[in-house]
Amino acid sequence: MTSNTGKSITSMQYIFIISGIQVSVSILSLPRDLADAAGTDGWIAIPIGYILSVAAGFIIVKVMQNAPEDTIFDLLSRLMGAWAGKCFALLLGVYFLSFMYDSLNRAILITKDWLLPNTQPYLLMILLLVPTYIVAKHGPQILGRYSEFVFFLSIWIPFIYLFTLENAHGLHLLPLFKEGVLPVLSAVPAMLYPSLGMVTTFILYPHLKNKEKAPINLLISNSLTMLIYLYITIICFVYFSPDEITLYNEPIVSILKSIEFRFIERIEVPFIAFYLFIFSLAWIPSAYIAAFCISWISGKKDVALPLQIFCIVITVSSFFFLPTFNQNDRLGLWIGWLGISIEYVFPLCLLVYIILNKHFQQRTAL
Amino acid sequence: MIEPSDNLLLNQSETISSNLAEIIPHINNLFSDTSDLVIRKLTIKQTGEKAILVYLDGLSDKTAINRDVMRPLQFEAGSGEPGDELIMTVSQIVPVTSWAQIEIALLQGSSVLFVSGRSEAYVLDTQGWPQRAIEDPQLETSLKGAHQGFLETGGQNIAMIRRYIPNRELKMKRVIVGRRGQTVVTILYLADVTDPNLVSTLELRIQKLDVDVILNTGELSELIEDHPFSLFPQFVTTERPDTAASQIMQGRCVVIVDRSPSVLVAPVTFMSFFQNIDDYSTRWSIATFLRLLRIFAFFVATFLPAFYIAVVSYHFEIIPMKLLLTLGESRGQVPFPPFVEAIFMEITLEMLREAGVRLPAPVGQTVGIVGGIVIGQAIVQAGLISNVMVIVVAFTAICSFILPNYDMVAAVRLIRFILMILASLFGFVGLVVGLMTMIAHLISLKSLGMPYGSPLAPVRFVDWKDTFIRVPLWLMKKRPTSTKPIQEMRQGNNRLKEDDL
Known part of the structure; x- marks a missing residue:
């Protein structure tokens, strides 16, 4: 058995890795962000963002089809020289590292807020980094299995939300385009951060089992993400009154307060704990990819060492300082802009460059 | 030297x-x-x-x-x-x-x-050493299965398996292990079913051993397993020839260690520890029910005490009012925090269990009386431990007895303690992170190079026919894919048609 066949990702795993990164932490505040920008019309921005991200995804796959067995860095080194590959590896590494830190930070803040107000944040950080390290050090195959497993494990969550519909008012959604089209368009940027993550394709593409299915898989995963977002956003919109929703930081959790079963009260408590599984879908793949980027720069295959360094540095830093909710929001905004340039703008430029390059090479060949 | x-x-x-x-x-x-x-x-x-x-x-x-x-x-x-x-x-x-x-x-x-x-x-050839007669298996009793267990003689164990699979494709590889012990270790497999890579990997691992002697299958499995630091058993050991034969038919290898009454099955998945030979001899509906019961029992046996600790010490707000009052009444007199209570009871239970295993049968009954009456009843009356805690521990114990494999139960016992500590420190967060770590570990484990988490991670829906449920036998036309068998089909169409009935 060669090492390559043993490390392949199935289509389903690929779909769930991408959806996992996209949904995970960002779903918490999405309804609120959308409502902030466009009121109850905000949900219309979701399909628009979806179209954009599908297009970006296709471009990414198109780029990768030029180097089916390599990572993006090898491709860049071949096209523009070794420095380009290394620079981009560093950039992507920083991007995913901050993505990982941001989602870990957010998860810890939420955990502290809802469940363990008195626990030291660095303890939680250590706790969360243990499974992260175990999964991430084993590489893409285990990553795929983890995402897949967590998705199946969480399949019951959407059904719980149906219970909130008892108090729902569908009228909140009507009429469409209350304030016109402009507010809806202004909500689209709020959709971009929650759609980030497709750029993992740059790294995962060589490991895919069915490469020819990659565009379809991207389409499916983006659709899955969109359905989840639509479902949750619409439920939040019909449940909360249009003015009230912007008061909640995590409307998706607060909404659960209305559900009560005979055998359990305050269902949001176990829910938040369980959500850690879904959150982990963001930082575990990011941890791997960041470590991969760093080890690629140093020319090694092993991701364990960079991972260990990340874990230690993050833990130690959280001992002294952990961003608050507001700082985390600002970090998220910054990552969002970086992400837009890496996931939307850069692949497009690269694709144009590749096409032109081919064109000119053919010309010179003639 | x-x-x-x-x-x-x-x-x-x-x-x-x-x-x-x-x-x-x-x-x-x-x-x-x-x-x-x-x-x-x-x-x-x-x-x-x-x-x-x-x-x-x-x-x-x-x-x-x-x-x-x-x-x-x-x-x-x-x-x-x-x-x-x-x-x-x-x-x-x-x-x-x-x-x-x-x-x-x-x-x-x-x-x-x-x-x-x-x-x-x-x-x-005049060999003849002291031998015992064939008896019912001690650890894996079965209601409807055969009543023959393996013996301490390798040759006879091979014969018992051959009685189930009289086929010339049942091949053997013989390796002699141990400089002093010269233990004969035999790998049995079906040449036209089992993945040849598996057999060669297994053979190589056994050949490489340089030990004094191998006295028992457990020693061999510890020496050749993929992840020696894992809590989970990575090979099934069985003392039932019918189980061994059924595993061989599914494309797995069986390793017989001469002088040891149990054989080793490899590769296995996590879910194989929930299967039992009786599943296939009872009706599929009841077999499915029992399968689900075992999986439920696994989760209860692993998580219940930790869950109780987390709820009582951190998240009592999720308990409905009436239940909370009952709990409060029971816990009111207890001077210890729930964690201490739970650890104390669990350790007592482990001691009772260990004492029951080692003591000769006539004395063993005394342990039951001491444990059940003296500790169980007196400790509650004295107000040291709450009633609810006793119920939790007892229920956990019963659930761990349902699991059919001793090695898996042993793993569950250890994991339970780890989770109890996590729950006492971090409540639900500790529990979830514990589960997360367990899952992360399980999906990265391998048994003889094959994914241990299959068919759950990686998801292989074809194999789900014999995982949470046990579908009727005529539907299981293929061998499990987790062993990558060369010959996939194991039976033709056995469903009776309307006309045949």
Whole structure:
């Protein structure tokens, strides 16, 4: 058995890795962000963002089809020289590292807020980094299995939300385009951060089992993400009154307060704990990819060492300082802009460059 | 430095002499201080040659020696020419020339015949060591399965499996392990079903072992498993020939260690620890129910005490009011935090269990009484432990008894303690992170290079037919894909048509 066949990702795993990164932490505040920008019309921005991200995804796959067995860095080194590959590896590494830190930070803040107000944040950080390290050090195959497993494990969550519909008012959604089209368009940027993550394709593409299915898989995963977002956003919109929703930081959790079963009260408590599984879908793949980027720069295959360094540095830093909710929001905004340039703008430029390059090479060949 | 038991290999190539007068001192030298060694001098009537017969008393079948060796040699008339073929009625006669072979043969219970003037000796198959009769398996009792368990003799264990699979594709690989123990380890597999990579990996791992002796299958499995630091067992050991045969039919390898009454099955998945041979002999509906019950029991046995600790110490707001009042009443007098309570009860339970296993049966009953009445009842009345805690611990114990595999139960017991500590420190967050770590670990585990988490991670829906549910047998047309069998189909269409009924 060669090492390559043993490390392949199935289509389903690929779909769930991408959806996992996209949904995970960002779903918490999405309804609120959308409502902030466009009121109850905000949900219309979701399909628009979806179209954009599908297009970006296709471009990414198109780029990768030029180097089916390599990572993006090898491709860049071949096209523009070794420095380009290394620079981009560093950039992507920083991007995913901050993505990982941001989602870990957010998860810890939420955990502290809802469940363990008195626990030291660095303890939680250590706790969360243990499974992260175990999964991430084993590489893409285990990553795929983890995402897949967590998705199946969480399949019951959407059904719980149906219970909130008892108090729902569908009228909140009507009429469409209350304030016109402009507010809806202004909500689209709020959709971009929650759609980030497709750029993992740059790294995962060589490991895919069915490469020819990659565009379809991207389409499916983006659709899955969109359905989840639509479902949750619409439920939040019909449940909360249009003015009230912007008061909640995590409307998706607060909404659960209305559900009560005979055998359990305050269902949001176990829910938040369980959500850690879904959150982990963001930082575990990011941890791997960041470590991969760093080890690629140093020319090694092993991701364990960079991972260990990340874990230690993050833990130690959280001992002294952990961003608050507001700082985390600002970090998220910054990552969002970086992400837009890496996931939307850069692949497009690269694709144009590749096409032109081919064109000119053919010309010179003639 | 002298390597362990190097002296065994010193006379590897030394050949025997044809002179009996030299042979006897040599044997006495080799086996000094060996009082069970028997050297019998005799004259062969058939050829008129002098000879000696050597064997170890107790390891050889004396009746067979008297009847099939001594008697023909001393009483049968032959040609009288020295050097002729000797007439003996033992089943196997192997001529050997080196002392090393003779030594091994003697130590394994064969008898060796040296004939004056011949430069080869004869190893006679007269093995017969103390054996017990075939009994019901002790650990894996079954309601409807066979009532034969494996024995301590490798050859008989192979025979018991062969009785289930009389097929020439059932192949064996024999490896001798242990410098001093010379344990015969046999790998059984179906040549046209099992992935050849698996067999060669397994064989290689066993061949590489350099140990003194392997006394038990457990030792072998610890030496060859993929992840020695994991809490989870990575091979199934079974003492049931029917289970072993069924595993072979699913494309797995079975390793038989001579002198050990249990055999090792590899590769296995996490879910194989929830399967039981009775699942296939009861109706599929009840088998499915039992399967689900076991999986539920696994989660309860692992998580319940930790969950209770987390709820009572951190998240009591999720308990409905009425239940909370009952709980409060029960816990009101208890002076300890829930974690201390739980640890105390769990450790007591583990001690009771261990005492019950080691004690002889008549004394064992006392443990039950002491545990049940004295500790169970008195501790609650004294107000040291709450009633609810006793219920939690008892329920956990019952659930862990449902699991059919001892090794898995042992793992569950350890994980339970880890989770209890996590829950007492971090509440639900600790629980979820514990579960997350467990899942992360399980999906990265491998058994003989095959994914341990299959068919859950990686998801293989085809194999779900025999995972959470057990579908009717006629639907399971293919062997499980987790073993990557060469021949996938295992049966044709067995569903009776309307017309046949």
